[in-house]
Amino acid sequence: MPWTKRNFLKLVVGATAFAVVGAGRAVAETISKIVLSDAEWRKKLTAEQYYILREEGTERPFTSPLNDEKRAGTYHCAGCDLALFSSETKYDSGTGWPSFFDVIPERVGTKTDYKLFLPRTEYHCARCGGHQGHVFKDGPEPTGLRYCNNGLALTFKPKTETSS
Secondary structure, rough: OOOHHHHHHHHHHHHHHHHHHHHHHHHOOOOOOOOOOHHHHHHOOOOHHHHOOOOOOOOOOOHHHHHHHOOOOEEEOOOOOEEEHHHHHHHHHOOOOOEEEEOOOOEEEEEEEEEOOEEEEEEOOOOOEEEEEEEEEEOOOOOOOOOEEEEEEEOOOEEOOOOO
């Protein structure tokens, strides 16, 4: 193809159209964000949930009933109900918090936390930004990860015979 002004414009228009279609597809596949004011979050959550989800607090170990939950189902963000974990990835880490070795793909975001002076990886719900816990590299196979979650930051939805 000779490099004429016309062929150059075709190339630019074609590349632009491809980029727009690709970007539209990427946006359609991402999780839509939920943004609420502090007042709206305080109204929606209990004081303890607000402390954990919005102020990045931590509940005391061995206080969550979800620590002993053994049924099949999914664990959802208590702030926005986004499914974060499958019960198939839950295990007893002995730490006193519900622990998982993997997340449902693209459901959490991470950042580095220096609150205890040593860097830790903190993770949040991808939809509402609610703080869930920290991820460590001392979990079981196949990932070797331990997502150590605050129980108050989650709700559990058992699998029913009609759900798939």
